[in-house]
Amino acid sequence: MSAQPLRLAHISDVHLIDEKTRLRMRDWLSKRAVGWANSRLTRSKLFRHAPEICRHLVEQLPTRQLDGVIFTGDATTIGTPREFSMASEIFAPLLQAMPGLAVPGNHDHYMRQSVRARLFETTFASWQTGLRVDEHVYPFARQLNGIWFVCVNSSRPNLAPWDSRGKVGQVQLDRLEKLMSSLPAGPKILVTHYPYQLGNGHPELRWRKLRDARKLWDIMGKEAFFWFHGHRHVRYHLPIIGSSCVEVCVGSSTQEGRWSYHEYTFARDQLVMLHRMWNKADHRFDDVSEEIIPMPEAWQKHF
Numbered sequence: 043m044s045a046q047p048l049r050l051a052h053i054s055d056v057h058l059i060d061e062k063t064r065l066r067m068r069d070w071l072s073k074r075a076v077g078w079a080n081s082r083l084t085r086s087k088l089f090r091h092a093p094e095i096c097r098h099l100v101e102q103l104p105t106r107q108l109d110g111v112i113f114t115g116d117a118t119t120i121g122t123p124r125e126f127s128m129a130s131e132i133f134a135p136l137l138q139a140m141p142g143l144a145v146p147g148n149h150d151h152y153m154r155q156s157v158r159a160r161l162f163e164t165t166f167a168s169w170q171t172g173l174r175v176d177e178h179v180y181p182f183a184r185q186l187n188g189i190w191f192v193c194v195n196s197s198r199p200n201l202a203p204w205d206s207r208g209k210v211g212q213v214q215l216d217r218l219e220k221l222m223s224s225l226p227a228g229p230k231i232l233v234t235h236y237p238y239q240l241g242n243g244h245p246e247l248r249w250r251k252l253r254d255a256r257k258l259w260d261i262m263g264k265e266a267f268f269w270f271h272g273h274r275h276v277r278y279h280l281p282i283i284g285s286s287c288v289e290v291c292v293g294s295s296t297q298e299g300r301w302s303y304h305e306y307t308f309a310r311d312q313l314v315m316l317h318r319m320w321n322k323a324d325h326r327f328d329d330v331s332e333e334i335i336p337m338p339e340a341w342q343k344h345f
Contacts, residue, residue, distance in 0.1 A: 048187035048308040051103050054114040054235075054272030055294035056096055057089045057149065058132070060124040085119055092296035093132060095320055099295065099303070100136040102327070106305065110186060111140055113169060114272035114292065115147025115197065115235035121156035130165045142169035143184060143191050147235040147272060148206050151197040175220045183225055188345065189308060190228045192262070194218060196236040196252050208236040208252040208273075215254070218261055229344045232266040234258075238289055241278030263287065267341050268313075275300055277317065279335070286338040290315070302330070310345045311337050 103111060117133070118125035136142075144166035151157050163170060163179055172184035172193070180195035196208040210218075222230075236252035238259060239245060246252065250273075259282070262269075269282070269289045277293035277300075295303045301320035306313060313335040318327040 046187075048189060048306075049106075049108045050110050050112055050186075050306045050308075051099075051106065051108050052112040052114070052270060052290075052292045052304040052306060053099060053295040054292045054303075055116040055147065055275055056092050056296045057085060057116055057119045057294070058092050058096065058125055058128050059086055059089055059119045060122065060128050088298045089119070089296055091298065091301070091320075091322070093128070094325070095296045095301055096132045098325065098327070100133060103136060104139045108140065108305065111136065111142035111169070112191070112233060112270060113142060113144040113166065114233060114270060115145050115162075116149045116272060117147070117162065117165070118150055118152075121150055121152035121161065123159070123161060126156075126161040126165050133165070137166065137168045141186075142166075143172075143193055143233055144169035145180075145193050145195055145233055145235055146197050148197040148200075148208060151195075151199055154199050157199060173221065173225070175217050175224065178214075178217060180214055181218045181221055183221060185226075185228060187308070188228055190225055190230045191233055192218075192222070192225075192230055192266070193233045194258065196234040196258075204249055206250050207248075210252070210254050210258050212254075212257075215257055215261060218258075222261065222265060227344070229267050229341050230262070230265045231268045231270060232258075232262050234269070234271045236273050237271050237291055238269055238282060239280070240274070241276065241280065241291065243280060243283070267338070277302065277304070279315070279333075286340055288335055296320075303327070309337075310342050313337065 117129040146162040150162040172182035174182045183192045198209050238255050266287050274291050275294035275297050279290040281288050292304050305316040315333045317330045319330045321328045
């Protein structure tokens, strides 16, 4: 790490909704029909300010003296081409202005059509550059200021409307093992959409969990000092028992009443985590709290 601390923003779960989306005939026989109805009944209210907040982030983050952005997925609500077009238009200036890291959420990989069309990967291509073991997008790793960020896709389509579970998959896990063995020395941070555990330390709920979280942890547990993610729309952080790793959920950047994001300052001896929340009345983000996480000796030995 250089003498200058690394500063990153972490945003997630913005859930842009295109109100003009109309489903095709085949969509009515799929999970997308339920998601479309839910977006009109519930999410349209919870995320009605999402475009405004995203545009503010796009405008303001480059002025915050940051070195980059971490985006942990759910740019969209039901993963339609129109929603990704909207995301592309809104995020384009930020994608051009700042380096970043991006992994998809379960709503981005809501349907197989979205995955096959690589809609998320096309939209956020500039935030998916890094080292890989082959031609596959995931996993990939990128070093920033001496720290390795290891990005894993934990999202995949599910058939049942109530099923929002994630899965890395054995093939990607095998690639991850090869990638980790090839990375030069340096502290590692895992970046996914799904969590390992809830804020109370309990496992994620059955139909929302990362199905192979334990397998992922078996690979990364001895290496990762932090596990950054979204998925849950409330922010929390807590240690993963039996390790030096701290799990950090950033929450949703745009959901009504919870709208916030993190700014991290990485130093040799500590991580400073600044919580910034949307001020609806003044149409801006305000500093809310600052938390300091001490770095373990194993981290400090790298610098």
